[in-house]
Amino acid sequence: MSIITLTTDMGLSDYYVASLKGRLLSLSPKVQIIDISHFVSPFKITQAAHLLKSCINDFPENTVHIIGVDAEPLINFNQPEESIYPTIIKHNGQYFLGADNGFFSLLLGNKKPEGMWRLEDVLSRPELMNFPTKNILVPAACKIVDGVPFETFCSPVESIRKAFPLSPVIDGDTLKGAVSYIDHYGNIITNITKKDFLRVGKNIPFVIYFRQKEYYIDTISLGYNEVPAGEKLALFNDSGYLEIAINKGTPENGGGANSLFGLRLGDIIRIEFTPRGSRTTIDSLF
Structure with missing residues (x-):
């Protein structure tokens, strides 16, 4: 069929x-x-x-x-x-x-x-x-x-019209991307791929920052249930893109990542890598 x-x-x-x-x-x-x-x-x-x-x-x-x-x-x-x-x-x-x-x-x-x-x-x-x-x-x-x-x-035909989307930018030990999609659950899908991530910081400690300095994640999860319900996490989804989510996000526990963190399409997501792996060292960058 x-x-x-x-x-x-x-x-x-x-x-x-x-x-x-x-x-x-x-x-x-x-x-x-x-x-x-x-x-x-x-x-x-x-x-x-x-x-x-x-x-x-x-x-x-x-x-x-x-x-x-x-x-x-x-x-x-x-x-x-x-x-x-x-x-x-x-x-x-x-x-x-x-x-x-x-x-x-x-x-x-x-x-x-x-x-x-x-x-x-x-x-x-x-x-x-x-x-x-x-x-x-x-x-x-x-x-x-x-x-x-x-x-x-x-x-x-020989050609098609070009569009130029925002692409992740590598600046030294920093990888900057953007929110490209928000799904039904309020999960934030970025334009940063696993390939981008590994190219910049394979085996290097990192912190993912979004919206404001106090919102950060320093671990990549394999699945949503690796954190308790209502907690934030980052993972690479089935399509290979970095996703920021709230496990079982509902209005009762704060909502999805988009509402809890105030993230919108186009907002910047920043990943700071440091060989020293120190949260204090990363904080000193600000």
Whole structure:
């Protein structure tokens, strides 16, 4: 059975997602639809990219992913290079459909796609623009799962638009990153990977600081239950990113890490490494 996933910023209080699924099932009745998330913050392609990057390795080859986040095309005849077309890329043996608004570069990172194609129906049928995720991306996704030759509905392209996310910065014995995502539990996911961490401070004592100096963690846990309920911890999650969490965070014990520490998207997370491993030594840096 073919799989099509949906990642959107449409929420579930309106008819939009139901309309998408209805169109999908009308065009490909046997397709299996999987919701990745419909609660991406409106137009936040960085969040959408984070969600997809975190789970695509769990999907089989030839899965088709529809990204309905900031999906409206923009056709600029005076400056064609500024146009934003509906686009398909192949990556990790899977297909991703969305607007070429920088999302794909966030998804790929430094990797090269296995293929790139542009959907140009918007030029001949402008009426499709009022709900492009349903009217443009859904039919294209169904053509892919039905095995329709690509050359009959899209054209190959050589490049995609670039977006430049915040990346971790190494400054001597300090690694600085940022909050890139906050999950349903209020857990703070950063853009610092385990690879980044080990490259700077393998086997070196450290302290992770966030928000204010009094908030710090100096241990990496393997799981949430390594600390008592309501206590803070840091771990590398299933996707390999540094996460700051409260074990079983609930309103009764202070809430999740985002509310307890007042952390928001983009806030700086700082890791100080010191060969001496002294909390006093690290404090002297401030």
